[in-house]
Amino acid sequence: MIRHICVGMVLTLLINTEGTFCLNPPQDVKIVRSNLQWKPPDDDDSLLYSLQYKPSSKTGDEWYNVTSHNGTQLRFQITPEFYGAVFRVRTEKGINVSEWQYSDSVKCANTNSCVPVLKLSVKPEMAYVTMAHMDKSLEREYGENVAFNLSFWKVNNGGYSKAEFVITKSKNEHIFKLESGENYCFQVQYLLFEKPYGNVSNQICAIIPETPETIKSRALLYSILTSFLVTAICGVCIFLLFKHHKKAKQLFQPLRLEIPHHYQEFFRSGEFPLQACPSPSRQSLQSYDMITVIGYSHLKQKGQEEEQEKSF
Numbered sequence: 001m002i003r004h005i006c007v008g009m010v011l012t013l014l015i016n017t018e019g020t021f022c023l024n025p026p027q028d029v030k031i032v033r034s035n036l037q038w039k040p041p042d043d044d045d046s047l048l049y050s051l052q053y054k055p056s057s058k059t060g061d062e063w064y065n066v067t068s069h070n071g072t073q074l075r076f077q078i079t080p081e082f083y084g085a086v087f088r089v090r091t092e093k094g095i096n097v098s099e100w101q102y103s104d105s106v107k108c109a110n111t112n113s114c115v116p117v118l119k120l121s122v123k124p125e126m127a128y129v130t131m132a133h134m135d136k137s138l139e140r141e142y143g144e145n146v147a148f149n150l151s152f153w154k155v156n157n158g159g160y161s162k163a164e165f166v167i168t169k170s171k172n173e174h175i176f177k178l179e180s181g182e183n184y185c186f187q188v189q190y191l192l193f194e195k196p197y198g199n200v201s202n203q204i205c206a207i208i209p210e211t212p213e214t215i216k217s218r219a220l221l222y223s224i225l226t227s228f229l230v231t232a233i234c235g236v237c238i239f240l241l242f243k244h245h246k247k248a249k250q251l252f253q254p255l256r257l258e259i260p261h262h263y264q265e266f267f268r269s270g271e272f273p274l275q276a277c278p279s280p281s282r283q284s285l286q287s288y289d290m291i292t293v294i295g296y297s298h299l300k301q302k303g304q305e306e307e308q309e310k311s312f
């Protein structure tokens with residue numbers, strides 16, 4: 001046992017701090033499973049203990065009281081919210097206090113709330129899952145008795161398929177024979193001695209991609225379907241046209257205009273400079289038939305007007 005020297009007295013006199021380190025500090029501060037425990041100093045057992053913790057998220061020298069702690073107790077039950085925290089404990093008697101004694105930080109082996117860190121990558125028809133420990137404590141403490149319970153299920157239209165699970169000690173797991181284009185969700189939980197330990201991880205979901213062959217064959221199917229559809233539509237159109245051939249003819253009847261005799265003579269005589277025009281190909285002439293006809297009718301109308309003018 002270390003004899004404690006009452007250096008604090010001098011310090012108090014000089015800078016007037018809260019108390020003096022006149023007491024002996026607690027002994028053997030350690031975390032066993034999920035308990036923080038310590039022993040009283042050899043020479044005194046009518047002491048109070050004050051317990052503080054620093055959360056893992058805080059880097060500065062900020063310490064918080066553990067409010068539920070009973071002043072004379074020599075142990076403290078560590079609950080999940082203390083994961084990663086460091087504790088410190090000291091003895092107190094009146095204004096006299098001891099130095100702080102520090103514990104190790106709280107690890108997975110100390111709180112039943114750890115989850116393996118799950119990562120997922122997907123390839124056609126398969127998923128590749130990696131699981132990492134939040135810290136090394138479980139492996140160190142339980143070695144081969146640590147396993148992962150990886151479960152996965154298919155989600156579609158808001159429904160779930162029955163979950164399948166894989167118990168594995170490996171941190172890398174391939175899951176084969178998944179359905180392409182389907183959404184799968186994964187989660188994992190620790191098993192210690194084949195019993196669930198800690199919390200269940202968040203779910204990670206991903207859509208399993210399709211193989212290039214599937215994409216190709218689907219594209220092929222679509223193009224076949226499209227061409228079939230186009231052919232079918234054309235066939236129907238041709239059939240309808242054929243069937244209602246006469247009707248169609250009647251429909252276009254009003255456009256077949258009789259060109260007055262003297263105009264026909266006029267065009268035939270060659271006085272009209274038709275030949276001078278750059279003669280378009282036969283095909284384009286045919287396709288412009290309508291326009292030609294309209295032109296004629298316009299001509300005809302004009303002709304009539306001229307005739308009327310002459311008659312005045």
Ligand SMILES: *[C@@H]1O[C@H](CO)[C@@H](O)[C@H](O)[C@H]1NC(C)=O
Nearest residue numbers: 050051052062063064065066
């Ligand atoms: C912790 O508790 C002590 C006495 O019980 C008090 O003096 C101190 O201010 C408290 N500290 C915090 C950070 O609440």
Ligand SMILES: *[C@@H]1O[C@H](CO)[C@@H](O)[C@H](O)[C@H]1NC(C)=O
Nearest residue numbers: 067068069070071072073074
């Ligand atoms: C603290 O513990 C003692 C004995 O273990 C008990 O008698 C006392 O009621 C406790 N006090 C509180 C505040 O829990």
Ligand SMILES: *[C@@H]1O[C@H](CO)[C@@H](O)[C@H](O)[C@H]1NC(C)=O
Nearest residue numbers: 006020022023093094095096
């Ligand atoms: C605090 O320590 C001093 C020096 O050892 C001692 O004289 C005093 O009685 C102690 N006070 C209490 C409340 O124990």
Ligand SMILES: *[C@@H]1O[C@H](CO)[C@@H](O)[C@H](O)[C@H]1NC(C)=O
Nearest residue numbers: 149150151163165194195196
């Ligand atoms: C593994 O997890 C699944 C789903 O969470 C559960 O149904 C199953 O009982 C677990 N297996 C073991 C061995 O705990």
Ligand SMILES: *[C@@H]1O[C@H](CO)[C@@H](O)[C@H](O)[C@H]1NC(C)=O
Nearest residue numbers: 080112113114115198199200
């Ligand atoms: C783990 O589970 C416990 C109880 O089942 C819950 O109180 C706690 O909030 C959970 N922790 C996390 C990080 O989800």
